[in-house]
Amino acid sequence: MTATHHDFDLCLEKRAPHEFTAYVPDEAGGRAVEHHFGLRLDTLKMREHLRRLEAYALHGELVRDDFHAWTPSCAPCLLARKEVGDEVVYPMHALVRDYARRRRVESAEDERVLLLRAARFWELQADQTKYLDEDVFFRLRAREYYYRAGEYEKADDIVTTATEPMMRWGLRERLIQLLNESIKTLEEPNKAVAMGNLATVYYMTGDYQMAIKIYEQVKALFEEQGHKLHAAIVLHQIGMIHQDQGNYAEAQARYEQSLATFTELGAKREVAASLSQLGIIHQLQGDYQEAQQKQEQSLAIRMEIGDKQGIAICLHQLGRIHQHQGNYGEAQARYEQSLVLLAELGAKLEMASVLHNLGIIHQHQGNYGEAQARYEQNLAIATELGDKRGIASSLHQLGRIHEEQGSYVEAQARYEQSLAINDGTGR
Numbered sequence: 001m002t003a004t005h006h007d008f009d010l011c012l013e014k015r016a017p018h019e020f021t022a023y024v025p026d027e028a029g030g031r032a033v034e035h036h037f038g039l040r041l042d043t044l045k046m047r048e049h050l051r052r053l054e055a056y057a058l059h060g061e062l063v064r065d066d067f068h069a070w071t072p073s074c075a076p077c078l079l080a081r082k083e084v085g086d087e088v089v090y091p092m093h094a095l096v097r098d099y100a101r102r103r104r105v106e107s108a109e110d111e112r113v114l115l116l117r118a119a120r121f122w123e124l125q126a127d128q129t130k131y132l133d134e135d136v137f138f139r140l141r142a143r144e145y146y147y148r149a150g151e152y153e154k155a156d157d158i159v160t161t162a163t164e165p166m167m168r169w170g171l172r173e174r175l176i177q178l179l180n181e182s183i184k185t186l187e188e189p190n191k192a193v194a195m196g197n198l199a200t201v202y203y204m205t206g207d208y209q210m211a212i213k214i215y216e217q218v219k220a221l222f223e224e225q226g227h228k229l230h231a232a233i234v235l236h237q238i239g240m241i242h243q244d245q246g247n248y249a250e251a252q253a254r255y256e257q258s259l260a261t262f263t264e265l266g267a268k269r270e271v272a273a274s275l276s277q278l279g280i281i282h283q284l285q286g287d288y289q290e291a292q293q294k295q296e297q298s299l300a301i302r303m304e305i306g307d308k309q310g311i312a313i314c315l316h317q318l319g320r321i322h323q324h325q326g327n328y329g330e331a332q333a334r335y336e337q338s339l340v341l342l343a344e345l346g347a348k349l350e351m352a353s354v355l356h357n358l359g360i361i362h363q364h365q366g367n368y369g370e371a372q373a374r375y376e377q378n379l380a381i382a383t384e385l386g387d388k389r390g391i392a393s394s395l396h397q398l399g400r401i402h403e404e405q406g407s408y409v410e411a412q413a414r415y416e417q418s419l420a421i422n423d424g425t426g427r
Contacts, residue, residue: 112149119145119154136165147181156182156194163197168386172205189230192221196234208241215241229270232261236274243281252281272301272310276317283321292321309350312341316354328361335361352381352390359397363404372401392421 119142126138143158159178166175179201182194199214215238222231239254259274279294295317302310319334335358342351359374375397382390399414 115145115149116151119143119149119151133165136162143178147185152182152185153190156186156190159194160197163201167201167204170388172201175201188221189225189227192218192225192230195221196237200237203237203241208245212238212241228261229265229267232258232265232267233270235261236270236277239277243277243284248281248285252278255281268301268305269307269310272298272305272307272314275301276310276314279317279321283317283324288321288325292318295321308341309345309347312338312345312347312350315341316350316357319354319357323357323361328365332358332361348381348385349387349390352378352385352387355381356393356397363397363401368401368405372398375401388421392418395421 122142203211243251283291299314315338322331362371379394395418402411
């Protein structure tokens with residue numbers, strides 16, 4: 001019984017109940033190469049595994065260790081485990097490698113077609129995995145093939161999606177490299193967008209001077225192209241950098257300029273964002289009445305347009321305003337409302353921030369059990385997300401809880417854990 005895998009032109013001949021010969025037919029109908037193996041695998045499943053092998057065979061000889069996760073039955077017969085330094089790789093069997101390369105030469109398919117096929121293969125793996133981390137890494141592999149195939153917009157879309165997790169995992173330099181590759185290859189206005197993303201990476205890592213420099217370039221590009229909305233959004237971002245540096249007058253000026261443009265364009269979501277940031281500026285300067293007024297204006301707009309995440313953000317900020325004034329009951333109510341919405345949205349990073357503030361409120365009121373519960377919830381989310389700074393902050397607060405209750409040994413353990421993480425992140 002012979003079954004032909006038409007996509008790969010590799011034939012399987014069943015010799016015994018669980019023994020096969022795989023071979024490549026030559027032009028005369030003979031067998032150019034053949035390989036004997038025994039396994040419990042039907043021919044349809046074998047074909048599926050061979051399709052997956054093809055993506056590797058077309059572009060290299062070595063396969064990463066995680067390949068076995070996808071081909072546990074087939075891999076032992078076509079791959080050989082080999083240790084190269086600290087890495088485990090699988091040299092591909094000549095049957096698969098040589099034939100795939102010969103097929104590439106003989107077929108009419110060009111390099112770009114094969115690269116796109118490999119990119120789609122990795123996107124399929126990303127769609128099928130149950131783990132977020134694997135999803136991102138699989139898509140980054142797809143990005144490499146899209147980039148090599150000249151599909152620069154698709155490649156950049158993947159980089160944009162991967163920015164947040166890559167930052168969280170500490171892959172800053174690799175992310176900067178990918179964004180610079182996007183900037184070199186994209187046309188306007190996508191090039192300006194990629195530049196904006198690069199500026200955001202510098203901003204997130206504390207390189208404010210570089211971030212402002214790039215944002216100013218991006219703003220100028222958008223203004224030249226007549227993109228008033230995008231230029232105003234970049235201006236808003238520049239305001240946030242000034243805010244983080246404590247330059248509140250500069251930040252307020254940028255927010256008010258962007259607010260005027262957003263209002264002119266009828267961009268309600270952006271109007272709400274500017275009002276909220278102006279509220280934060282007033283809050284930071286101790287003007288709680290003006291801060292509350294701006295947050296409530298922002299909240300009204302966000303409720304009007306049904307922006308759940310924006311509503312949650314405003315409620316959180318209103319909670320902080322009340323907390324700073326010692327109105328713990330009002331603050332707790334706003335935080336709890338915000339937390340419900342964020343949980344519905346699955347916004348775990350924002351949930352962690354709210355939980356942290358709820359912990360502080362309970363701690364100030366001497367409710368150590370409630371405070372500890374909130375900090376531990378925060379710690380669990382930070383651990384799940386790989387947020388090292390969040391983990392360190394939660395451990396520090398848990399240390400304070402134990403210290404205030406006289407559990408000094410436990411407190412010291414938490415402080416030391418927090419310190420070790422902060423040392424590792426350069427804080």
